[in-house]
Amino acid sequence: MKRYALVGAGMRALHMFARPMATELKDDLVFCGVYDKNPVRAKLLSEDCGGIPVFDHFGRMLKEARPDVVVVASTDNTHHYYIIEAMEAGCDVISEKPMTIDADKAALILEAEKRTGRTLTVTFNLRFAPYFARVKQLLAEGAIGEIDHISLDWYLDRVHGAEYFRRWHAELANSGGLLVHKSTHHFDIVNWWMDSHPSEVHAFGSRRFYGPTRAERGERCLTCEHKSTCEFYYDLTADPIMDSFYLQAESEDGYYRDQCVFGGRIDIYDNMSVNARYESGALLTYSLVAYSPYEGWKATINGRDGRMELENRYGNFDMSQSSNSVIRIVKPDGEVITVEVPSHADGHGGGDQKLRRMLFKGDVADPLGQQAGSLAGAMSLMIGDAANRSIQTGSSVDIDAKAFA
Known part of the structure; x- marks a missing residue:
């Protein structure tokens, strides 16, 4: 069995990787070590x-735990450091999204992978x-022909x-x-839908x-002196895990989880x-608002042979719903086709568990290309990085995908 080490001991690391590796995946791998710059969180x-070995230095974990694969779930601005050092030590890497935070760091990662x-x-659970997978399948089958335009609006509550x-x-600078x-x-x-x-x-x-x-x-x-009246008051002490992993760990790194x-x-930006x-x-029109009254997204995909209309509203972070989701396809002659898809599962609509099975068991086929590598990781973050630079300069920014291939 392959040996897996984890860097990062926050909530995503705990729930997405650590607990599953120690429970549902324990017969498929060896969870051989964890490192976090905050030793309290790593110990917890x-x-x-169940007592995974804790290391006080990332390099020491690589040397002594001898992992075959390193899972990187640290803060985004440190991903490139751990990815590159792990690969140079002979390890394959699984990185939480985003792969890194800007084009320069992405280039360093891709160069190290080749070298x-x-x-x-990269773990794109959506x-x-x-x-999302059913949409990809329908597009691949030519449900609306060649894609010309996608409009995607995302809203966080x-x-x-x-x-x-x-x-x-x-x-x-962090994210x-x-x-x-x-x-x-x-x-x-x-990018995946567009191909x-x-x-x-x-x-x-x-x-x-x-x-x-x-x-x-x-x-x-x-x-805060305004906590009794602020609608955004967050009580760290109300959740035992948040209290122990963050409030009780503050003395190690000075990080406040309730800023x-x-x-x-x-x-x-929030808008x-x-x-x-x-x-x-093809063209993309995208928006993100982080203070919506409700959570969800909607999209339209226009192709040469029709239009696909998509929408989800969620009542939780996990993107699970009480009813099926609907894909609506409108053909040029007016025919309307509806496709229902179950969206009841926890873990990002069921995506987390399916992703873990692909990552750690590898016993399922991948006809849709759901498993994402470094180029997909680079191309997704490159749009965000280019958008940040465009906002700062007021000009459009070119992306040369061939430079990363």
Whole structure:
């Protein structure tokens, strides 16, 4: 069995990788080590998973645990460091999305992959969610012909959206902003549906809601004098896991998990609009708002032989629904075809579990190309990185996909 080590001990690392590797996947792999810059979190994750070896240095874990594969689930701006060092040590790598936060770091990763001969896989779980996969299948079967245009609007509610503004994600240097950290999911899905690479991006972005937009704010919720009246008050002590993994771990790194969503440190956007041209000639119109009254997304895909209309609304972070989702296809002669897809499962509509099976068991076929490699990782984050640069300069930004191939 292959040996797997994990870098990162936050909530995504715990729920998506560590617990499953220690339970449902324990007969398929050896979970041989965990490293996090915060030793308290690493120790707690280890205890939660039955006593996985904890290391105080990433290089020491590579040397002593001897993993075949390293799973990278640390903060986004550190992904490139751990990916490259792991590959140079002879390991394959599984990276949580986004692969990294900008074009320069992406180029370093792809160069290291070629140089070392190791393999990088990026975890785009939306590809595995049944609804998104069914759309891909229908497009591949020619349901609406060649794609000319996709319009995608994504909206985060004031619970999910606010989470990004109270965590480390709220600073561009850490996450690349929502256009990289969050939208990389969405851009990857569009790239996958299009079966093409982006070539040009123009974007706008602003902070309209979060950040220093109100006088009643503090450094963090725990000590804020406005917590009794603020609708965004977040009580770290209410959840035992959040209390132990974050509040009790603050002395190690000074990281507050309940930072004020109206804090002055925030420099990412909460309101974004992106236009992109693809190598195929198709166009993308995309928007993301992080303070919507409700959570969900809608899209239209226009092709030479019809139009596909898609929409999901969610009541939770997990994207599960109580009813089936519907794909609506309108043909040029007016015929309307509806396709129902079950969307009841937890874990991003069932995508997480299917992705883990592909990653760690590898016992299922992949006719749709759901497993994503480094080029897919680069192309998805490149749209977000180009969008950030476009917002800053006011000009369109070209993407040369061939330079990354």
